[in-house]
Amino acid sequence: MKIFSKKQIYNADKFTLKDQNIESIELMERASLALFNWLHSRLEGKPLKLNLFCGIGNNGGDGLALARHLWEHGYAFQVYIVNYSENRSEDFLSNLKKLKERKIWPEYMNEATALPEIGAEEIIIDAIFGIGLNRNPDVWVARIIKYINDNKAYTLSVDVPSGLFLDRKFEDVESVVKAHTVLSFQFPKLIFFLPDTSKFCGTWEILDIGLSTKFITDTEVDFTLIDxxxxxxxxxFRDKFSHKGxxxxxxxxxxxxxxxxxxxxxxxxxxxxxxxxxxxxxxxxxxxxxxxxxxxxxxxxxxxxxxxxxxxxxxxxxxxxxxxxxxxxxxxxxxxxxxxxxxxxxxxxxxxxxxxxxxxxxxxxxxxxxxxxxxxxxxxxxxxxxxxxxxxxxxxxxxxxxxxxxxxxxxxxxxxxxxxxxxxxxxxxxxxxxxxxxxxxxxxxxxxxxxxxxxxxxxxxxxxxxxxxxxxxxxxxxxxxxxxxxxxxxxxxxxxxxxxxxxxxxxxxx
CATH class of the missing domain: 3.40.1190.20 (Ribokinase)
Structure with missing residues (x-):
């Protein structure tokens, strides 16, 4: 199984959009449906509350789209938007609009916001940062991450645990989500297997979001998971007439x-x-x-x-x-x-x-x-x-x-x-x-x-x-x-x- 780099993942997304003649919002919808189907097949409508912590980029957009599918199937949940920047991705804004159209109102978190109360029997879904993270989280965001880690609730990370970089080591252990399970889109990530970073990943599973088979097949990678x-x-195989020599x-x-x-x-x-x-x-x-x-x-x-x-x-x-x-x-x-x-x-x-x-x-x-x-x-x-x-x-x-x-x-x-x-x-x-x-x-x-x-x-x-x-x-x-x-x-x-x-x-x- 190929392990793609951050650049190759971005290129796979771009190639897929062009090859399949779709918009990026459709690819996000595939990702959110894959997330929902994974959850729904395991929860089967159980009355558990899900707490979605969403950033303001595409990883957060995945979380918002997931919240919409949870709403459509009657799950109890609360969306928290970790408002770490005024810059928002277009697909994040599109999915935020869809939530508001359904009268679903997220809670916005900033450095002055009190942390919510989350019970041990609830589920936390981490969609704060994705693979594009290129700097350490702000101190107040790290405080949220530490709260997630200290909580006894089951933690599920979308694509990667928030706070991990794909190509270098994190600088502060307190700023990385320690996920029980990571649902990774299309490919495993190298950080799932390295001693410094794999301890934050618990178990991991791959969700197929339909990226271009041609791109995946034709792209050479530096890392491969033995299949x-x-x-x-x-x-x-041994021939019938073989001998020890x-x-x-x-x-x-x-x-x-x-x-x-x-x-x-x-x-x-x-x-x-x-x-x-x-x-x-x-x-x-x-x-x-x-x-x-x-x-x-x-x-x-x-x-x-x-x-x-x-x-x-x-x-x-x-x-x-x-x-x-x-x-x-x-x-x-x-x-x-x-x-x-x-x-x-x-x-x-x-x-x-x-x-x-x-x-x-x-x-x-x-x-x-x-x-x-x-x-x-x-x-x-x-x-x-x-x-x-x-x-x-x-x-x-x-x-x-x-x-x-x-x-x-x-x-x-x-x-x-x-x-x-x-x-x-x-x-x-x-x-x-x-x-x-x-x-x-x-x-x-x-x-x-x-x-x-x-x-x-x-x-x-x-x-x-x-x-x-x-x-x-x-x-x-x-x-x-x-x-x-x-x-x-x-x-x-x-x-x-x-x-x-x-x-x-x-x-x-x-």
């Missing part, structure tokens, strides 16, 4: 004394997600644990007893996954340096592999093209430095991707895969996956998919999706608190099968 349908299109030989390199478990998890995930052959290269202390825990995996040992000191192997792997539990000793760092200098195999670099590279950034100039890096936020910071906000983080990650021609998997609640100018946001996973070893499992999965001849970028996208989906499946049986990396591995098979099940609903996605 199951797109994954299925590139899924590689057809599905690649993965070489996993890592482990150190006390951290061999990381390699066990990566190896189990790698073989469990389809790699034809898997070899684990570990220090000597890892030989018995690997042979015992994962009998399907072959084991090569380094000359080092407790850590890797001289990575040396004769096989020609389809892909190398390195770094899991590896440690950061000087000898291990030198071994990694020599491997990167001398190997042409595709690579997935995780954990201590990334920490060692952070100590010697020149290694990024020597990694194979389209190497996959899988940092958590702390590891990413060591690679790109501090960032001011999530937007700055993404831009710095893009620069690193372009300068090193690498794919960067930024792990998090909404894991993001960045390659050059394009970013792909994952929708699967849950907080229970924030557990030891989960990252090792992900590295094993991505390594396995590259071994099976998936292109590294798609292997990263598919791997992150399957990893998260397996976590969701495991959590549905175990609960989040009991979720472990091993239970993610145990659910991988079901995650693969789920690719071809009925598509997720939006509620499952969010």
């Amino acid at each position: 199951k349908a797109d994954l299925i299109e590139k899924y590689r 057809d599905f690649g030989h993965s070489l996993l390199i890592g482990g150190s004394y006390g951290k061999i478990g990381a390699m066990v998890l990566a190896a189990k995930a790698c073989i469990g997600s389809g790699s034809g052959l898997v070899t684990a290269y570990v220090p000597q202390c890892g030989y018995l644990p690997l042979q015992t825990a994962v009998p399907e995996v072959m084991v090569i040992t380094d000359k080092g007893e407790n850590d890797l000191q001289n990575i040396d192997f004769k096989l020609v792997p389809s892909v190398i996954g390195i770094g899991m539990g590896m440690g950061t000793s000087d000898k291990t760092g030198e071994a990694l340096t020599q491997l990167i200098k001398n190997s042409n195999s595709p690579m997935v670099i995780d954990a201590d592999g990334l920490n060692l590279i952070a100590k010697n950034m020149s290694l990024l100039e020597q990694i194979p093209s389209k190497t996959v890096l899988t940092p958590h936020p702390g590891e990413l910071k060591r690679l790109i430095g501090d960032w001011e906000d999530d937007f700055d983080k993404i831009e710095k990650t893009k620069r690193l991707s372009k300068s090193s021609d690498c794919i960067i998997v930024i792990k998090g609640a909404y894991t993001m895969i960045v390659y050059l100018e394009k970013s792909y946001i994952n929708s699967t996973g849950n907080p229970g996956m924030a557990t030891a070893g989960s990252g090792d499992v992900l590295s094993g999965i991505i390594t396995s998919l590259i071994a099976q001849q998936y292109e590294p970028l798609f292997a990263s996208i598919l791997g992150v999706y399957l990893h998260g989906r397996a976590g969701d499946i495991a959590a549905s049986h175990l609960g989040m608190e009991a979720l472990t990396a091993s239970s993610i591995i145990a659910s991988l098979g079901t995650a693969f099968l789920d690719l071809f099940s009925k598509p997720n609903t939006q509620n499952e996605t969010t």
Whole structure:
């Protein structure tokens, strides 16, 4: 699913008006009907009072048009116009006129207005600011927003929570509506998925308002929400006469004394997600644990007893996954340096592999093209430095991707895969996956998919999706608190099968 920028959303509106030969007020009417139908299908005429806080732009116009539909169906409501400017959009004025023609009188709010009394059993609809917000709300408007947030009523935001910018971080947490649900027109917004801003979005749903299909199809975007349908299109079905050699030989390199478990998890995930052959290269202390825990995996040992000191192997792997539990000793760092200098195999670099590279950034100039890096936020910071906000983080990650021609998997609640100018946001996973070893499992999965001849970028996208989906499946049986990396591995098979099940609903996605 494409994620449009603010400029692209405006262009989509303009193109639609011309392409469909309609006026902007008709597009607003579609939006308000979509909002009403969503509400009506859930409320079914229940005698709840709805409180609509409307700005004086087009977002407020959506709210006014919604109020008219509520009135026509007998709902109890009150409209509050947050009168933060004398400049009003034409469509706002048109819908205000329609309300007055029906003897519906909004209450106007300014800096001297007392705040209304709203009960916990009522509903607040936030239509104060839309995507066009380009400055911080006035202090008195922020006071209204704080009142909305402090109220126990259910809060629904129209298109975006008021106070959020689409392309930069807010400056004052008190000036942003914290919505329980956001009803977003046509597209999800990038801010729904970033750590700094997603906490204001609760759940979100998309309302189709009939924007031009041609424009949506033809427009290139920088951000895409991973869609199951797109994954299925590139899924590689297995031929009846296939053999294990057809599905690649993965070489996993890592482990150190006390951290061999990381390699066990990566190896189990790698073989469990389809790699034809898997070899684990570990220090000597890892030989018995690997042979015992994962009998399907072959084991090569380094000359080092407790850590890797001289990575040396004769096989020609389809892909190398390195770094899991590896440690950061000087000898291990030198071994990694020599491997990167001398190997042409595709690579997935995780954990201590990334920490060692952070100590010697020149290694990024020597990694194979389209190497996959899988940092958590702390590891990413060591690679790109501090960032001011999530937007700055993404831009710095893009620069690193372009300068090193690498794919960067930024792990998090909404894991993001960045390659050059394009970013792909994952929708699967849950907080229970924030557990030891989960990252090792992900590295094993991505390594396995590259071994099976998936292109590294798609292997990263598919791997992150399957990893998260397996976590969701495991959590549905175990609960989040009991979720472990091993239970993610145990659910991988079901995650693969789920690719071809009925598509997720939006509620499952969010």
